[in-house]
Amino acid sequence: MQRLIALAAEDGLSVQIATITPGIRGFLDLATMTIYLSRRLNPVEMLCTLAHELGHFHYGHDCSSLTAEAQANSYACRILIDPDAYAAAEALSPYLQDIADELGVTVTMVEHYQRHALQKLGERTYARAPHRKLA
Structure with a gap:
């Protein structure tokens, strides 16, 4: 978690834990640069x-749509899941x-990673490069 908070800070974002509407896990407020x-x-x-x-x-999403949600999930799974760790877990x-x-x-x-970050070619599975590396 601390590594992601550091990534947010690099982008000029702060992260707050708050009581928000039930059913909403989180949101980005661009006006205050806060997640x-x-x-x-x-x-x-x-x-x-x-x-x-x-x-x-x-x-740069400023509203929610199916495309925006899919892109955000692709970004998330590719910074959270290391290809080698995924291969070991799947084994x-x-x-x-x-x-x-x-x-x-x-x-x-995991489901999003399997659908959007992995590519199977015959018997081999390849992972696309992450958007950003976590330190």
């Missing part, structure tokens, strides 16, 4: 939501929940 995260989230959900909101900032178990637990992310992030 708000719901205090109702568990630590894994909070991590993934922060990465997702950083994706909105990365792409331990083919089940999404097990892979997510091993990687410390949500099942949604």
Whole structure:
């Protein structure tokens, strides 16, 4: 989490944990350059939501749409999931929940990673490069 907060700070964003409308995990307020995260989230959900909101900032989204949400999820899964760690987790178990637990992310992030960051060519699987490397 601290690495993502540092990435946010590099972009001039602050991160606040707040009581927000139930059902909303977080949001980006460009007017105040703040990412708000719901205090109702568990630590894994909070991590993934922060990465997702950083994706909105990365792409300059100022509103929500299906395309914007997909782009933000692609950004998030590619900064949260290391290809080597994913391969090791998948070798331990083919089940999404097990892979997510091993990687410390949500099942949604694993599903998005499988659909949008991996490419299978024959028997080989390749991962696209991450948007940013975490220190």
